[in-house]
Amino acid sequence: MEKKDQIIRIFARGIREIIRRVEVDFEEVQEIRLRAGGPLLMVYRGKEYYVTGGGSLGNHGGEAYIVTRDELRETMEYISNYSLYAFEEELRQGFITIQGGHRIGVAGRTVVEDQRVRSMKYISFINVRLSHQVRGCGDVVMPYIYEKNQVQHTLIVSPPRCGKTTLLRDMIRQLSTGGRGQKGVTVGVVDERSELGACYQGVPQNDLGVRTDILDCCPKAKGMMMLIRTMSPQVIAVDEIGSREDLEAVEYVMNCGCKLVATVHGGSVEDMRQKPILGDMVRGRMFERYIILNNRGQLGRVEEIVDGRGRRLYCPEGGACGT
Numbered sequence: 001m002e003k004k005d006q007i008i009r010i011f012a013r014g015i016r017e018i019i020r021r022v023e024v025d026f027e028e029v030q031e032i033r034l035r036a037g038g039p040l041l042m043v044y045r046g047k048e049y050y051v052t053g054g055g056s057l058g059n060h061g062g063e064a065y066i067v068t069r070d071e072l073r074e075t076m077e078y079i080s081n082y083s084l085y086a087f088e089e090e091l092r093q094g095f096i097t098i099q100g101g102h103r104i105g106v107a108g109r110t111v112v113e114d115q116r117v118r119s120m121k122y123i124s125f126i127n128v129r130l131s132h133q134v135r136g137c138g139d140v141v142m143p144y145i146y147e148k149n150q151v152q153h154t155l156i157v158s159p160p161r162c163g164k165t166t167l168l169r170d171m172i173r174q175l176s177t178g179g180r181g182q183k184g185v186t187v188g189v190v191d192e193r194s195e196l197g198a199c200y201q202g203v204p205q206n207d208l209g210v211r212t213d214i215l216d217c218c219p220k221a222k223g224m225m226m227l228i229r230t231m232s233p234q235v236i237a238v239d240e241i242g243s244r245e246d247l248e249a250v251e252y253v254m255n256c257g258c259k260l261v262a263t264v265h266g267g268s269v270e271d272m273r274q275k276p277i278l279g280d281m282v283r284g285r286m287f288e289r290y291i292i293l294n295n296r297g298q299l300g301r302v303e304e305i306v307d308g309r310g311r312r313l314y315c316p317e318g319g320a321c322g323t
Contacts, residue, residue, distance in 0.1 A: 003027065006100040007130065012074035015040065018065055021055025029130050030161065036072050036124040039064030046161060046295050069124065076123055079104055090217065091120045093193070101131035101198020101205035131198045133206045137163070138170035144305045144313050145261070145289050146182065151175065151235055152288035153254060156263040157272060162293045162301075164263040165239055169196050169206060171261060172237050176209020187212045188233030190223030196239060221249035228256050235259045247277040254286055268292060269306060285309065 004026040008016050019032070024044050031043040039061050040051040049057035050064035058064070079096055080087050087096045096104045105127035110120050145154045154171075158164035178184030191197050191214050197204035199216040208214065213231045215223040220238050227233050236253050238246075241262045253260050266272055269290050272282045281287060285308035292303040305314040 012071035032128040034126040097194040154289040158293035185234040188227035221245040224249040
């Protein structure tokens with residue numbers, strides 16, 4: 001089933017027909033957003049557009065199709081195959097993963113008990129994030145994350161919507177499978193939001209390589225500890241570290257002799273220096289490689305790669321630029 005067909009069938013019938021008429025390459029659609037009483041929105045090639053009732057993309061909200069509450073309800077019925085109860089555990093975390101690995105983020109009224117989210121009702125906001133696997137997008141960075149044939153602790157630093165998860169996904173695949181003179185290694189992935197492996201009913205929809213083990217829908221900090229103790233990974237990969245608990249687990253992984261490849265929100269290594277705990281790790285040179293992304297010119301553009309001492313190893317204008 002093509003990506004467009006996978007996505008279109010989850011929407012309410014009226015919205016389905018509108019999106020069917022939108023003339024875009026669905027391989028470059030990143031998000032489709034629905035809000036009760038709000039405009040239908042699409043993020044395409046890194047830019048946000050209003051979607052009109054005729055299926056055109058525009059920049060003026062006055063022309064946008066307005067989503068109704070009934071359409072939100074109908075969409076959720078299709079997403080859950082008329083059984084939201086079956087997705088109760090995922091809804092507690094605010095998302096549902098559907099076939100193809102596409103993640104449906106939801107928001108509404110939460111039911112909280114003992115300071116924990118128990119369920120969600122009156123869902124009024126839906127964000128469909130399309131899963132994209134871009135094989136080979138990690139080709140540029142792979143030669144720089146090794147030193148003497150050993151994987152280096154690597155942090156991908158990127159603002160939102162710059163392709164960090166897509167890059168990490170391909171790096172995992174290449175690390176696991178091997179190639180270009182490098183042997184494949186055992187990789188443990190903590191996939192807290194089902195975005196890397198995009199598991200559907202326990203089966204990864206994305207290719208993360210032949211030596212990869214995945215903990216799906218598991219909190220990052222707990223998952224990193226579990227993998228170290230049970231799966232003997234040589235490399236652990238996680239997306240979007242940031243909490244104090246995450247960073248303590250990162251330090252534990254590094255001290256256990258396991259290599260780490262992770263992503264974090266930010267614009268530069270200097271941004272990382274200003275963050276609590278993470279700044280101490282940067283100043284202590286615990287990370288050995290930094291891959292800096294931006295979206296200037298194209299989505300997921302590698303701005304530079306530097307080592308733990310701040311020495312530039314790669315810049316796009318001149319390729320390798322070590323000094």
